[in-house]
Amino acid sequence: MIQPSKEKSPTTSMGVVELSIEDQVGYITMNDYKHRNRFSEQFSSAMLQAFIECEQSDCRVVVIQASPIDIPDDDQHKHHSRFVWSAGHDIHDFPTDQKSDPLIWEESYRQLTRQIRNSHLPVICAIQGSVWGAGCDLAACCDFIIATNDVTFAITPVKLGIPHNLVGVANFIHAFPDHMLKEIFLLAKPINAQTAQQFGFVNRIVLSKNLHSKTREFAEQLKTVAPLCVNAVKTEMNMLRDATAITTDQAEHLAAIRRRAYRSNDYIEGLSAFFEKRSPIFKGY
Amino acid sequence: MSLIEMKIEHHIATLSLNDPTKRNCLSTELIQQLLHAFDACEHQHVRVIILRANTGNKKPGVWSAGHNVKEIPTDKQDPVTWNVPYVTLLRKVRHSLTPVIAQIDGTVWGGACDLAVSCDMIVATTNVTFAITPAKLGLPYNTVGVSHFLGCLPTHIVKEMFMTAQPLPVEKAHNFGLVNKLVEPDQLERETKHLAARVASMAPLCIRVLKAELAKLSDAMNISADDFEHIQMLRREAFRSVDFQEGINAFHEKREPNFKGY
Numbered sequence: 001m002i003q004p005s006k007e008k009s010p011t012t013s014m015g016v017v018e019l020s021i022e023d024q025v026g027y028i029t030m031n032d033y034k035h036r037n038r039f040s041e042q043f044s045s046a047m048l049q050a051f052i053e054c055e056q057s058d059c060r061v062v063v064i065q066a067s068p069i070d071i072p073d074d075d076q077h078k079h080h081s082r083f084v085w086s087a088g089h090d091i092h093d094f095p096t097d098q099k100s101d102p103l104i105w106e107e108s109y110r111q112l113t114r115q116i117r118n119s120h121l122p123v124i125c126a127i128q129g130s131v132w133g134a135g136c137d138l139a140a141c142c143d144f145i146i147a148t149n150d151v152t153f154a155i156t157p158v159k160l161g162i163p164h165n166l167v168g169v170a171n172f173i174h175a176f177p178d179h180m181l182k183e184i185f186l187l188a189k190p191i192n193a194q195t196a197q198q199f200g201f202v203n204r205i206v207l208s209k210n211l212h213s214k215t216r217e218f219a220e221q222l223k224t225v226a227p228l229c230v231n232a233v234k235t236e237m238n239m240l241r242d243a244t245a246i247t248t249d250q251a252e253h254l255a256a257i258r259r260r261a262y263r264s265n266d267y268i269e270g271l272s273a274f275f276e277k278r279s280p281i282f283k284g285y
Numbered sequence: 286m287s288l289i290e291m292k293i294e295h296h297i298a299t300l301s302l303n304d305p306t307k308r309n310c311l312s313t314e315l316i317q318q319l320l321h322a323f324d325a326c327e328h329q330h331v332r333v334i335i336l337r338a339n340t341g342n343k344k345p346g347v348w349s350a351g352h353n354v355k356e357i358p359t360d361k362q363d364p365v366t367w368n369v370p371y372v373t374l375l376r377k378v379r380h381s382l383t384p385v386i387a388q389i390d391g392t393v394w395g396g397a398c399d400l401a402v403s404c405d406m407i408v409a410t411t412n413v414t415f416a417i418t419p420a421k422l423g424l425p426y427n428t429v430g431v432s433h434f435l436g437c438l439p440t441h442i443v444k445e446m447f448m449t450a451q452p453l454p455v456e457k458a459h460n461f462g463l464v465n466k467l468v469e470p471d472q473l474e475r476e477t478k479h480l481a482a483r484v485a486s487m488a489p490l491c492i493r494v495l496k497a498e499l500a501k502l503s504d505a506m507n508i509s510a511d512d513f514e515h516i517q518m519l520r521r522e523a524f525r526s527v528d529f530q531e532g533i534n535a536f537h538e539k540r541e542p543n544f545k546g547y
Binding site: 259 | 363367427428429504507514521
């Protein structure tokens with residue numbers, strides 16, 4: 001069993017993602033302390049591999065969790081929890097040629113969220129600390145979220161000048177009411193665990209010391225229901241949610257709007273500001 | 286010289302592609318002028334638009350060669366996007382509430398084939414062929430463009446046209462209902478005018494509604510966000526491939542392309 005490590009820097013040879021399968025529950029633990037569990041191509045790919053391993057085992061439930069990453073003195077995150085669950089996309093992976101779409105269907109991260117969302121297994125996301133950008137999207141693709149009191153969710157692409165992709169928005173469309181969702185997406189405003197629970201995004205709020213045991217309890221409950229029926233209901237709900245289809249013309253229109261954004265000067269400004277740890281100055285072109 | 290000639294008579298506008306030396310290819314300039322002509326028709330309460338082409342002295346001529354291949358970007362960006370002039374033109378033709386009749390004598394290539402398909406009716410002569418050629422250029426056609434054809438021709442025929450890039454003879458096009466009237470060349474103008482006059486004599490407001498209804502219904506081929514992004518990936522692989530460059534080079538060098546699959 002993987003216990004969330006209290007040490008600052010795990011020196012395990014198991015790498016940035018740890019998998020343990022115990023009693024038909026797969027625990028995937030994000031353990032990339034150095035990069036704050038950023039979804040780089042490599043990290044996402046390791047996550048995907050671990051997830052597929054669970055699916056191919058006798059697992060009935062998958063839990064996605066993280067070793068706590070303690071960052072007490074970090075300026076950037078001073079208004080948030082001292083823990084980071086995931087810092088989101090690896091900003092270094094974003095193209096800067098002003099030609100390439102930064103968010104594409106085939107990237108490992110998107111393969112991972114698709115795999116989770118379309119999995120026949122129920123997936124529980126156990127969170128402590130702040131969750132950024134792609135981390136939120138991943139949590140939204142899980143079936144349940146158990147969070148500690150200090151959790152915050154922030155979806156930040158508008159701050160980075162990155163036009164969010166269609167699937168990324170679609171994953172949230174039923175997760176929050178529209179007006180709330182616009183605040184979250186358009187203001188990149190972090191919301192706390194309590195607000196997220198109020199709107200039903202988070203299933204349970206638990207004390208940090210109980211996170212593991214409560215998650216385990218939740219997983220045990222899921223083991224008592226019929227797996228084939230879980231699969232059927234999950235698939236049905238996915239299909240109904242995906243029924244928000246758009247016409248091909250609309251899709252191409254959206255592609256054009258997004259293209260305009262990632263080819264703009266603001267796109268470069270957003271990324272530069274991030275790396276220079278300053279506020280971006282956006283001009284609208 | 287104007288690349289588009291416009292004449293309005295009895296509520297019927299006749300727009301002529303007028304760049305025969307360039308085989309009426311759909312250059313940005315020609316499209317801009319054509320878009321202006323469409324706007325002018327709308328302002329002047331035209332009831333029917335006839336779209337024809339001056340094909341020069343050589344018979345049978347080229348109605349339109351399609352895309353201006355020189356204008357297709359090969360620098361890894363998407364060559365067929367929602368806001369390029371060509372796609373804007375097709376949207377204009379489809380979404381304009383004035384019916385558009387294509388009057389065709391000559392061969393129709395590539396993008397012009399989509400233009401003809403996007404018109405509301407087609408009157409064609411025995412000299413006509415329709416070819417949709419992006420696969421020969423190595424160019425991944427856009428999803429909307431493909432959807433235009435699915436509305437007008439049977440699926441197997443659409444696949445044959447796209448996957449072989451070979452011209453569809455007018456007799457077949459007529460049998461499948463893509464072409465409304467198949468006429469001898471000397472009858473073309475008269476038959477088209479006749480059809481246009483008939484449409485122009487119907488209640489204009491009802492025609493507008495019908496056009497809107499049919500456009501919305503035929504556009505209603507929906508797609509999920511995930512499917513669309515998947516298709517974009519496949520298209521991106523194609524327009525960033527060596528084969529795309531090869532297809533364009535082969536076109537300019539007037540030789541057969543040698544595609545490798547990457």
